[in-house]
Amino acid sequence: MQIRGSRILITGASGGLGAAIARELARRGAEVVLTARRRELLDALAAETGGEVIVADLADRDDLDRLIDDAEGCDAVVLNAGVGADVAVEDESADHVDSMIEVNLRAPIQMAIGFAQHKQAENRKGQIVFVGSLSGLAATPNTRMYNATKFGLRGFAHALRQDLDGTGVGVTLVSPGFIRDAGMFAEGDVALPPGVRTKTPQDVASGVVKAVESNPAEVFVSPIELRLGATLATVAPGLSAAIQKRIGVAELKSPDA
DSSP states (O other), X not given: OOOTTXXXXXXXXXXXXXXXXXXXXXXXXXXXXXXXSOHHHHHHHHHHHTOEEEEOOTTSHHHHHHHHHHHTTOSEEEEOOOOOXXXXXXXXXXXXXXXXXXXXXXXXXXXXXXXXXXXXXXXXOEEEEEEOOGGGTOOOTTOHHHHHHHHHHHHHHHHHHHHTTTTTEEEEEEEEOOBSSSHHHHHTTOOOOTTOOOBOHHHHHHHHHHHHHHOOSEEEESOHHHHHHHHHHHHOXXXXXXXXXXXXXXXXXXXXX
């Protein structure tokens, strides 16, 4: 899909990653639709990018339904919003489980389905971009709900891509690792083990550009060693857990640890 002249909706646009994505898409000539809960941040970004603002809470199902309707006029959706505040096992509650699933999993699933259904009904092309995480491949301590939702999102994205094959509606998963300067890892002020490298919000934005323009199945935004480590966790979770225990991963606070 050509970005210039297209209309692209970005969820979680008030956060650091969402803002970087919006700026890059606008710089490339897209008309951006910015949505999140915090109007003041959205208004500031809209003034910078010339974007449209839609204030919506993805945990509010009425807001979500309205946002799905708004997305019908877009050529692409970037489903970037997410929360990562896991709690201790002894403090876990049904409400917390529900809130994590609602924002991280149910909302992007419903938005993607609604967008695809509309494009198919109108016989129009479109692009769906999910912003996931390497936490969708590798389980880590203290992040069980974040892992659960990101594992689920990854599975859904790849299955939806197959279901929509040949329809003109593309699906790509963008999977960041540790991102400095913005996002949940940066906001957690985590000290990484020696030798672990990071990427930038601009790298994530570039990954989204690649997703929109080329429709690959998955775009990894991480150094090769982190991607290899995540791949190891998918085939040898016991070994991965032992390595994480040895290097003290449980002491880290970031959902992407």
